[in-house]
Amino acid sequence: MNYKKIVFGVDVGGTNVKFGLFTYPERELIIKKEVKTPQANQNELLFELIFNTINELVQSNQFEMSQVHGIGIAVPCPVKGGCVGKCPNLSWENMDIKDKVSQYFPEHVKVEVANDANAAALGENESLDNPYNNAILITLGTGVGGGIVVNHKIHEGSSGMGGEIGHMFVYEESKEVCGCGSVGCFEQVCGTKGILSYAKDLAKSQQTSINLSEITVKDVFDAAKTGDFVGKKVIDRVAYYIAKSASILAVTLDPEVFIIGGGISKAGQYLINQITIHYKKIARFTSGNIPFILAHTGNDAGIIGSAHLI
Amino acid sequence: MNYKKIVFGVDVGGTNVKFGLFTYPERELIIKKEVKTPQANQNELLFELIFNTINELVQSNQFEMSQVHGIGIAVPCPVKGGCVGKCPNLSWENMDIKDKVSQYFPEHVKVEVANDANAAALGENESLDNPYNNAILITLGTGVGGGIVVNHKIHEGSSGMGGEIGHMFVYEESKEVCGCGSVGCFEQVCGTKGILSYAKDLAKSQQTSINLSEITVKDVFDAAKTGDFVGKKVIDRVAYYIAKSASILAVTLDPEVFIIGGGISKAGQYLINQITIHYKKIARFTSGNIPFILAHTGNDAGIIGSAHLI
Numbered sequence: 002m003n004y005k006k007i008v009f010g011v012d013v014g015g016t017n018v019k020f021g022l023f024t025y026p027e028r029e030l031i032i033k034k035e036v037k038t039p040q041a042n043q044n045e046l047l048f049e050l051i052f053n054t055i056n057e058l059v060q061s062n063q064f065e066m067s068q069v070h071g072i073g074i075a076v077p078c079p080v081k082g083g084c085v086g087k088c089p090n091l092s093w094e095n096m097d098i099k100d101k102v103s104q105y106f107p108e109h110v111k112v113e114v115a116n117d118a119n120a121a122a123l124g125e126n127e128s129l130d131n132p133y134n135n136a137i138l139i140t141l142g143t144g145v146g147g148g149i150v151v152n153h154k155i156h157e158g159s160s161g162m163g164g165e166i167g168h169m170f171v172y173e174e175s176k177e178v179c180g181c182g183s184v185g186c187f188e189q190v191c192g193t194k195g196i197l198s199y200a201k202d203l204a205k206s207q208q209t210s211i212n213l214s215e216i217t218v219k220d221v222f223d224a225a226k227t228g229d230f231v232g233k234k235v236i237d238r239v240a241y242y243i244a245k246s247a248s249i250l251a252v253t254l255d256p257e258v259f260i261i262g263g264g265i266s267k268a269g270q271y272l273i274n275q276i277t278i279h280y281k282k283i284a285r286f287t288s289g290n291i292p293f294i295l296a297h298t299g300n301d302a303g304i305i306g307s308a309h310l311i
Numbered sequence: 312m313n314y315k316k317i318v319f320g321v322d323v324g325g326t327n328v329k330f331g332l333f334t335y336p337e338r339e340l341i342i343k344k345e346v347k348t349p350q351a352n353q354n355e356l357l358f359e360l361i362f363n364t365i366n367e368l369v370q371s372n373q374f375e376m377s378q379v380h381g382i383g384i385a386v387p388c389p390v391k392g393g394c395v396g397k398c399p400n401l402s403w404e405n406m407d408i409k410d411k412v413s414q415y416f417p418e419h420v421k422v423e424v425a426n427d428a429n430a431a432a433l434g435e436n437e438s439l440d441n442p443y444n445n446a447i448l449i450t451l452g453t454g455v456g457g458g459i460v461v462n463h464k465i466h467e468g469s470s471g472m473g474g475e476i477g478h479m480f481v482y483e484e485s486k487e488v489c490g491c492g493s494v495g496c497f498e499q500v501c502g503t504k505g506i507l508s509y510a511k512d513l514a515k516s517q518q519t520s521i522n523l524s525e526i527t528v529k530d531v532f533d534a535a536k537t538g539d540f541v542g543k544k545v546i547d548r549v550a551y552y553i554a555k556s557a558s559i560l561a562v563t564l565d566p567e568v569f570i571i572g573g574g575i576s577k578a579g580q581y582l583i584n585q586i587t588i589h590y591k592k593i594a595r596f597t598s599g600n601i602p603f604i605l606a607h608t609g610n611d612a613g614i615i616g617s618a619h620l621i
Contacts, residue, residue, distance in 0.1 A: 135469040149563065151466070158565020159445040160597060165562040168595045170555055173483055183595045245480055249559060252475040253459065255468020285478045285491045287470060 006070040007031070008311045009055055010124075012117060012303030013076045014038060015090040018050065021304030022058050025070045028127075028308050030301070032062060038091075044101075047091070052105035071111035073307030074102060075120035081161035083114045113310035117303050119155040119164050122148025124306025125260045125296050133257040137250055138296065139166055139243065140263035144180075145188035149254060155310075167192070171246050190242045193218055193265070196235060203231045222268040236268070236275055244279035251288035262296030269295065316380040317341070318621045319365055320434075322427060322613030323386045324348060325400040328360065331614030332368050335380045338437075338618050340611070342372060348401075354411075357401070362415040381421035383617030384412060385430035391471035393424045423620035427613050429465040429474050432458025434616025435570045435606050443567040447560055448606065449476055449553065450573035454490075455498035459564060465620075477502070481556050500552045503528055503575070506545060513541045532578040546578070546585055554589035561598035572606030579605065 006025040011018065020034045036054060039046035051074070059066055076098060078088035083099025098114045106112070115123070122138035136150045145167030149156040156163045167188035168181050179186040189195050200221050204213055209231035211224045224232030247259050266272065273293050281289050298305055316335040321328065330344045346364060349356035361384070369376055386408060388398035393409025408424045416422070425433070432448035446460045455477030459466040466473045477498035478491050489496040499505050510531050514523055519541035521534045534542030557569050576582065583603050591599050608615055 133469075151461070156461070156564070159443075159567045160565055162562065162596060162598060163565040165565075165595070168562045169559045170593060170595075171559070181595045183593065186595070249479045249481070250563065252472065252478045253560065253563070254466070255470055255473040255475075257469045283480060283493065285475070285480075285493045285496070286472060288472060 008070050008308050009072045010304035010308030011074045019304050023308040069110050071311030073310030074114045075117040075303045075307045077117050079161035080114050080116045118146040119148035120306030121302035122150050123309050124302035126150050127309045128305050135256040136258045137256045138260045141265035142263035143193045145192050169246050187246050191239050200235045207231050240275035241279045243276045244283050248283045259293045260296050318380050318618050319382045320614035320618030321384045329614050333618040379420050381621030383620035384424045385427040385613045385617045387427050389471035390424050390426045428456040429458035430616035431612035432460050433619050434612035436460050437619045438615050445566040446568045447566045448570045451575035452573035453503045455502050479556050497556050501549050510545045517541050550585035551589045553586045554593050558593045569603045570606050
């Protein structure tokens with residue numbers, strides 16, 4: 002029997018729910034588990050699943066419920082004070098998740114809830130060897146998102162919409178409507194769709210080594226790294242808009258670091274270098290010195306960040 | 312003899328230093344005083360002036376130094392943890408203002424220091440009948456500045472550069488270099504210079520009622536209100552860029568209110584209405600509901616905000 006305290010980080014996605022069991026207060030990961038998200042009646046089945054899985058992980062790892070200090074939960078929708086207004090992915094509406102989950106557990110178990118991108122920002126920062134006080138995560142994938150960490154805490158904002166970085170209005174030239182219903186979002190130019198459609202457009206008038214019939218973002222980056230004109234031009238535009246958006250966040254929020262995550266960040270140091278070239282030209286005052294680093298937790302940012310909510 | 316506690320708000324400008332004596336904790340203004348800023352040897356003369364003026368205000372208002380709970384000081388440069396890196400207006404470099412001022416006063420007197428625009432944001436919000444938890448002040452004048460209030464506190468940022476709203480890169484079309492050394496700043500399109508030069512440019516090809524030889528921003532707004540084409544077009548551009556910048560701040564910081572201050576805000580509800588028309592079109596998600604209100608403290612925002620630092 003181990004007398005240590007433990008915490009859980011739970012990352013609820015539309016497809017899977019990830020669980021991490023961590024020591025407390027060190028927050029070292031002991032074990033992970035992933036289960037399918039219930040596809041119906043999510044109000045109750047999901048909360049039962051969370052309780053059952055945690056209960057099972059506690060027992061199978063020779064802990065007791067009395068050792069569980071708390072449970073952090075990341076969900077794919079805006080969160081304010083533990084409550085969710087609308088969550089289309091999970092068919093939730095006006096739900097007090099913190100209260101719902103708390104009801105399944107003994108009173109001593111603290112429960113905290115956060116938006117998943119915000120939790121990931123916290124996870125990426127707090128798991129650094131030397132976490133920063135103030136950090137901003139920019140995640141690049143199908144969507145562009147992120148989170149703002151101020152004094153080691155998530156900036157949730159007044160309605161839970163804080164850190165919706167992908168919808169900053171920075172892409173003036175945009176003519177299409179974004180998923181958010183507006184025009185000109187950062188996500189429209191730096192998300193997967195924006196990247197691929199720009200590559201295809203350029204390829205109409207330019208020679209390229211990219212196989213356009215099965216094009217992926219990785220292909221575009223690989224081509225750019227080998228000097229392909231279309232690849233280079235596409236990545237240059239992506240890097241420019243990341244730098245532009247970061248420069249705006251720099252003069253308003255004044256973070257110590259920008260962490261670049263999401264599938265597109267697999268382009269690695271090449272992407273960081275391209276962003277930095279543009280950023281140094283655009284950034285004001287001393288903000289030009291803020292570094293860009295790659296996210297390092299892979300798919301664990303959500304559970305790590307959730308564990309840090311407690 | 313009055314046994315109440317009091318606090319001072321001090322707003323240090325390049326020309327004048329403003330003092331406000333407030334009750335504590337209510338922070339009701341009892342008396343104001345304004346004195347000239349020493350123009351030489353500011354390291355010591357200014358701190359002596361602050362001590363002497365506060366001492367004099369304490370005595371002439373029948374208080375005692377033992378009743379002074381604290382002194383908040385606003386200065387025209389970035390501040391981090393009471394320290395100033397560089398302040399060209401006051402020839403300061405790497406100065407611990409909090410420590411310097413503290414040395415003049417008994418130990419029980421708390422001293423806090425903030426950037427003046429940030430202090431103004433705090434002052435505007437906290438002096439509302441119902442202060443918001445999260446507010447953003449946008450000040451429009453020769454320069455464009457502002458401050459970010461999160462949970463009733465100034466967002467100072469990691470190096471004191473938080474809230475430099477006027478240097479958000481939102482004016483892509485800009486071809487001139489801003490005072491900050493960069494291009495495309497919000498200030499370049501919505502500051503006095505940007506407004507007047509656009510009006511003059513338009514007047515080259517359009518009839519206008521504005522007297523171009525002695526043009527002021529007020530003239531442009533007055534003309535717009537009477538339906539003058541040039542005036543309307545200029546104000547429309549100003550309102551658009553305020554709305555655009557606010558929309559970016561909305562999805563990242565998620566405030567409850569935007570407060571519009573500075574000389575240009577004297578255009579009043581007409582300006583608010585024009586901003587709101589653009590903002591409703593641009594804003595994402597529910598952020599379109601965030602209201603714009605006019606600043607209401609006049610020139611007292613700095614002393615009020617400083618008094619709220621304590």
